[in-house]
Amino acid sequence: GATIGILGGGQLGRMLSVAAARLGFRTHIFEPGANPPAADVAHAVTTAGYDDHKALEAFARACDIVTFEFENIPTEALDVVEAITPIRPGREALRISQDRLTEKTFLGDLGLKVAPFADVTDAATLKAAVAQIGTPAILKTRRFGYDGKGQARLKDDADLDAAWAEMNGAPSVLEGFVNFSAEISVIAARSATGEVACFDPGENVHRDGILHTTTVPAKISNAQRTDAVLLAGRVLNALDYVGVMGVELFVTPQGLIVNEIAPRVHNSGHWTQNGCAIDQFEQHIRAVAGWPLGDGQRHADVVMTNLIGDDMARVPELARARDTALHLYGKAEVKPGRKMGHVNQIIRD
Numbered sequence: 001g002a003t004i005g006i007l008g009g010g011q012l013g014r015m016l017s018v019a020a021a022r023l024g025f026r027t028h029i030f031e032p033g034a035n036p037p038a039a040d041v042a043h044a045v046t047t048a049g050y051d052d053h054k055a056l057e058a059f060a061r062a063c064d065i066v067t068f069e070f071e072n073i074p075t076e077a078l079d080v081v082e083a084i085t086p087i088r089p090g091r092e093a094l095r096i097s098q099d100r101l102t103e104k105t106f107l108g109d110l111g112l113k114v115a116p117f118a119d120v121t122d123a124a125t126l127k128a129a130v131a132q133i134g135t136p137a138i139l140k141t142r143r144f145g146y147d148g149k150g151q152a153r154l155k156d157d158a159d160l161d162a163a164w165a166e167m168n169g170a171p172s173v174l175e176g177f178v179n180f181s182a183e184i185s186v187i188a189a190r191s192a193t194g195e196v197a198c199f200d201p202g203e204n205v206h207r208d209g210i211l212h213t214t215t216v217p218a219k220i221s222n223a224q225r226t227d228a229v230l231l232a233g234r235v236l237n238a239l240d241y242v243g244v245m246g247v248e249l250f251v252t253p254q255g256l257i258v259n260e261i262a263p264r265v266h267n268s269g270h271w272t273q274n275g276c277a278i279d280q281f282e283q284h285i286r287a288v289a290g291w292p293l294g295d296g297q298r299h300a301d302v303v304m305t306n307l308i309g310d311d312m313a314r315v316p317e318l319a320r321a322r323d324t325a326l327h328l329y330g331k332a333e334v335k336p337g338r339k340m341g342h343v344n345q346i347i348r349d
């Protein structure tokens, strides 16, 4: 079978590799860190930095198509790979989602609603941004933030110098705080021929900035569900996207507001492993391999709960629970805030 290269060897790369193997593909992982979770289940692994162009070239030559599970791959590394092997999804989606300012500008230009935002480069521009947007607000670094890292919340009496100091000089954006009634996400897929299919939107609850649970179905109206899916389709079509994308949305009385997009399989889509015949990982592999999209219709209600750090102590009990599917990432070391696995509980009425 063909070989699919995956940049990044975390749990997402691991679950992509399992899905690829089920369809008869081989996967080749490229990952700078030692002992990545994906290494256990991939056909081949290259351990090298993104600045090692020789290793990147050899990796690209070994693969028929290259995809990624991580959006912060340096541009020069992508140039080296792309000169040899096609990358899916394309570079434009990566470029846009790597930078919150570019991302919000792109989404706004598409006619979608985003939180009010302003560019922040120093203490003075932060002051001007607060004057424009007001408080409460959230200051976020433009690049490299995940799991709520690189963010500072500003209340009305905020010490702006202290908030700016927390960004460590990194170019940032100030976002108005959205008073949402719920957070939902759409896991959307687009094939090489332009078919679009969306999984049922899931409702997300965060704890300490990290996704805690995703529940399907989300408690939203049919109109909101349709709106969410159409909106996601617009984003994918605008980017001529091929693969799976996670679109995070805030539900408000004024409509859906886009928080951010992730050009990859997404933690809030893990419920699909036990709620659909075709899950997000297989859907992504199908799309990047040029296959037709699979049937991702939801056949069960599911609550996905992340197992973070010491939550691993619950595994023996969860292993005995009914209607409960465990997915563990094989990470040797438990650390606070580290995603160790997740559990999908099927809900029956």
Ligand code: ATP
Binding pocket: 115, 138, 145, 146, 147, 148, 149, 175, 176, 177, 178, 179, 183, 206, 209, 211, 248, 259, 260
């Ligand atoms: P991820 O791990 O999803 O990539 P991230 O570090 O990129 O997270 P965001 O998604 O921007 O961070 O923010 C994390 C969470 O903080 C959101 O899911 C939401 O709960 C809250 N949040 C972020 N921005 C806003 C906002 N403008 N208004 C209200 N809440 C927000």
Ligand code: MG
Binding pocket: 145, 146, 147, 260
């Ligand atoms: Mg993010």
Ligand code: MG
Binding pocket: 248, 259, 260
């Ligand atoms: Mg997010």
